[in-house]
Amino acid sequence: MEHRIREAKGTILIYKGEPICYNILNTFAEQLGEALQRLGEEVEYFDVKQSGEAALAAYAGKTYQAVIGFQSYLFDIYLPKAGIYLHDLIKGPKINFQFDHPIWMKNHYIRMPEHCYSATHDRNYAAFIEKYYPRIAGSSIIFPGGCEKAAGENGKQEAERNLRGAQDKKEYQISFIGTYTDYRSYLPLIRNSQGIIKKIAAHFLFRMKQHPEETAEKALEESLRKDGIVLSDEEFLEVLDGVKPMIYCIMSYYREKAVKVILEAGITLEVFGDSWKKSPFGDSPYLRIHEAVDMRESLEVMEKSLISFNVMAWHKDGFTERIANSMLQHSVVLTDESTYLKEQFTDGKDILMYRLNELYKIPELLTDYLEGAGRDNLQMIAENAYRKAKENYTWEQSAKKLLAFIDEIDAKERKCSEK
Incomplete structure (x- = not known):
């Protein structure tokens, strides 16, 4: 526009x-x-x-x-x-x-x-x-x-130099800016809830686990239908409000599972913040825990990363600043798919995408792009993504x-x- x-x-x-x-x-x-x-x-x-x-x-x-x-x-x-x-x-x-x-x-x-x-x-x-x-x-x-870290009078020239030689100078193979939250901490909320919330919360959570491609509201609609419960729009809104912590629960669940498959494949992952010390794999030799970074500091992390890993916060038809920022730092984005991303980007051309219900495919994909034939394509993907983000996804x-x-x-x- x-x-x-x-x-x-x-x-x-x-x-x-x-x-x-x-x-x-x-x-x-x-x-x-x-x-x-x-x-x-x-x-x-x-x-x-x-x-x-x-x-x-x-x-x-x-x-x-x-x-x-x-x-x-x-x-x-x-x-x-x-x-x-x-x-x-x-x-x-x-x-x-x-x-x-x-x-x-x-x-x-x-x-x-x-x-x-x-x-x-x-x-x-x-x-x-x-x-x-x-x-x-x-x-x-x-x-x-999104915004670029490169700035100052020669910012444009610096950005172009970064683009041309980016993949040979990256300090990290794959980084993840997200924090860790234990999804299990949300489960007592189901046991302690009352009425229809107690009845539907577990079904709602299970539906999102089985169908991670669905929005939260679609998952709730299907859970209610299965239980034979019919609600007005106002009642539906109240119930969704009551079970909303389960959205964070399932987000945290898939974030943990995604990181786990990467580490179990022996692939080193750079993460940031003390929250990861509390994770089940805090002592993994493949998990490198750095000090927490704010949004501006995260740009430097992305600039240092061949691949920036991302797990959407249950945005099923959206695009986020973390994706834009990674692209503008010449880092290849590996993210779970959304309807919007599938429409506007091409997997393997300007982005890498995976499905939440196929996390087991992530290690093979990473191995190919980090060590195999796909390595030569990283530069191309980064360049294509940078130009698209520069044209469409800046502030x-x-x-x-x-x-x-x-x-x-x-x-x-x-x-x-x-x-």
């Missing part, structure tokens, strides 16, 4: 918040803001951790081109004495970026002010929001962008799509006001 030259439309307000998950959401906010500024937009930040929610009252009556959040809970602040949401007093469309499954924002999305929209990286999430959260006025697919591209979405919202709301 090309970004046309736009006349000045006002400031874009971006919310920053809690430094969760190695500060990734705040990093996203900053990277998007910087990209918007490079496109000539005026950007203002509000840091809720630094200023507190009460400070937002000063923004009532102000008008912005848009107000942007990253899984922010600020939009549903309600003023009981006035009988109104605070953001009904802050003019301009509100757009909340959604990266986790939207069920995690249920209590927020069921009570929202007017003119609220979402942006997400997974088409299934957009469809879920449209079906179950009618207070959200609309959604757009906008991926979190500048995300910013352009956001501005186009703002224009679309503006046109829609103008048309409605004229009726």
